[in-house]
């Protein structure tokens with residue numbers, strides 16, 4: 220037993236109390252975007268009704284309060300990721316921007332003609348396309364660690380793929396399409412043994428178990444606020460300060476400078492060098508409120524709930540005739556991806572929607588991975604701290620409806 224009082228948690232998420240298509244909402248799409256607790260909503264309202272002003276260098280009380288709220292949020296993120304210093308926390312729009320930022324700064328500085336960037340076959344397009352763009356710009360080559368039939372990385376292939384020309388390894392911590400948990404600490408150790416820095420895409424991982432960037436020893440770690448029960452439009456890039464300090468800016472503008480003349484600009488210190496323009500202060504404050512909410516519930520209790528419910532969902536789905544669950548990694552988290560005979564996943568999703576059950580169908584921005592499994596699309600149910608066994612039972616009842624329609 221995990222100690223999470225899910226009934227009380229559900230009452231904290233007002234959006235879940237509604238009916239859709241005349242049925243109680245069964246929200247099983249948190250891997251795409253998670254819902255928000257009242258505490259996050261209240262934090263946004265409070266900021267805009269009491270503290271809103273532009274940040275940094277303000278000489279009036281509201282600006283001081285807004286700046287304090289913004290930097291408090293940064294400290295909460297530092298604590299959440301167990302980073303050494305809050306200057307290692309850069310606010311971005313989300314995981315996608317975080318990865319583009321590293322590719323276009325660290326990447327352009329260190330990846331040259333004939334060099335190699337290594338990713339894996341599990342990646343979301345957000346951790347593929349920025350590296351393709353960089354390799355095209357720099358005349359470098361993109362390589363990928365293969366995936367086996369269980370949806371796990373083929374680690375035996377890693378050492379041969381880490382060559383003297385490899386300039387960075389970028390990999391997901393948890394697959395959004397299969398739920399595979401990647402043993403990133405081991406891969407980081409092996410990459411570092413060959414002098415290769417590592418970026419970890421933590422978009423899915425941070426929502427299901429505690430992450431300690433110092434223990435992992437990753438060089439960069441990225442995640443999105445909206446998947447962590449916080450607002451859309453705010454995300455985080457963690458970077459080791461030694462690396463951030465040696466990186467050129469990502470975007471030019473206000474706040475990222477110390478002084479500007481027409482001849483030359485002196486850039487600001489980190490993290491501000493990477494935060495050009497007016498930041499999403501409210502989003503950061505909302506993300507901080509989400510972290511407070513999760514930590515008050517207990518990250519380990521949430522992890523235990525998610526593990527237990529995933530096991531229940533896999534067993535329940537596996538018992539539905541015609542269902543084939545994709546990916547059977549030794550360690551999985553958060554999602555169940557499946558196909559159902561030759562019924563198109565979009566049809567499955569549409570019929571489930573009519574029953575009030577929200578899942579995601581499609582390639583999940585992981586088309587190379589879909590190709591690995593010989594499918595164009597899957598149906599994916601994803602689970603969060605507010606989901607219950609009753610939600611899974613409603614999903615199963617809906618899938619029997621699908622069978623009736625297509626039988």
Ligand SMILES: Cc1ncc(COP(=O)(O)O)c(CNc2co[nH]c2=O)c1O
Pocket residue numbers: 250251252313314315316343345346391393394395396420422423443579583
């Ligand atoms: C592993 C992973 N990386 C990166 C991203 C991009 O995050 P964003 O910048 O906040 O969009 C996602 C979003 N994944 C999904 C978005 O919608 N369905 C999904 O599974 C993801 O799951």
